[in-house]
Amino acid sequence: MRQNAVFSDRKLINSTLMSARYEAVARNKTVSLCPSADGESCSNDWSDGWIVFLDDGEGSGTARDGVHNGDELIVGASIYEGDGHFSVVDVSENSALTYLSFNEFGRPAVGGRQVSRPILIQICDSNNDDIFARGLMLIGTGRVIQTIDANGDGIHESRFADSLNTLSSTANLSCAAS
Ligand SMILES: [Ca+2]
Ligand SMILES: [Ca+2]
Numbered sequence: 001m002r003q004n005a006v007f008s009d010r011k012l013i014n015s016t017l018m019s020a021r022y023e024a025v026a027r028n029k030t031v032s033l034c035p036s037a038d039g040e041s042c043s044n045d046w047s048d049g050w051i052v053f054l055d056d057g058e059g060s061g062t063a064r065d066g067v068h069n070g071d072e073l074i075v076g077a078s079i080y081e082g083d084g085h086f087s088v089v090d091v092s093e094n095s096a097l098t099y100l101s102f103n104e105f106g107r108p109a110v111g112g113r114q115v116s117r118p119i120l121i122q123i124c125d126s127n128n129d130d131i132f133a134r135g136l137m138l139i140g141t142g143r144v145i146q147t148i149d150a151n152g153d154g155i156h157e158s159r160f161a162d163s164l165n166t167l168s169s170t171a172n173l174s175c176a177a178s
Contacts, residue, residue: 002125006134009084009123013050014136014144016078017100017121020052021142023075024102030055030064030109031075034099035086039077042068044098046086052076055101064112066099083126085175091137091158092117106142116140120147120158124175130155133173147173 016033024031032055034042039051054073057063061070068074080086088097090110100119101109108115118139125132131154135147139161147156150169157169 002127002129002132005082005084006123006125006132009080009082009086010134010136010146012078012080013086013121013123016050016052016076017136017138017144019076020100021102021106023052023054024104025106027054028104030101030103030112032064032066032068032099032101034066034068036068036077037079039079040068040074042066042099046088047080047084049078049080050076064101064109066101066110085124085126085128087122087124089120089122090115090117091120091160091170100138102142107140108138108142118158118160120173122173122175124173128175130173130175133175135173 020031020033033050033052035046035048036051037043037048052075053068055064059071061072103109118137121136123134137145137159149156155172159169
């Protein structure tokens with residue numbers, strides 16, 4: 001059952017990512033998503049749920065800062081009511097991210113800059129069991145791929161794509177910090 005919950009959680013955040021990317025390209029603007037408990041302001045916990053907004057600085061907001069401010073238009077909101085734990089990590093910098101943007105080309109961006117480093121969206125079950133951890137890797141072009149257990153030890157790993165788009169796996173996912 002817990003595994004099913006993680007699968008549906010992954011589907012949910014994947015569709016949020018896809019819609020943010022779609023909006024960015026369709027509107028030719030940077031679109032950001034951040035965790036939000038109230039569907040209005042950004043929080044620090046991805047397990048609260050998420051908002052997707054035009055990060056264009058409208059109405060004295062700040063453009064491309066990953067924060068919903070001013071009169072920036074919210075184009076999507078999901079309140080999350082499950083028991084899973086979500087986290088978003090810039091894998092090569094090993095830093096937790098509290099927002100994620102897509103630029104007008106549909107490419108991942110952080111701090112207003114396009115990033116080609118892989119970003120891991122990790123979903124852990126209610127008990128933070130590593131064996132149930134699943135992830136989505138956002139790679140340079142804005143492509144989203146699922147994590148797999150390539151080394152067969154029962155735990156999925158984060159994955160990278162090199163310049164030739166060949167995928168390789170790295171460290172096992174870990175729910176300890178989420
Ligand atoms: Ca903003
Ligand atoms: Ca593994």
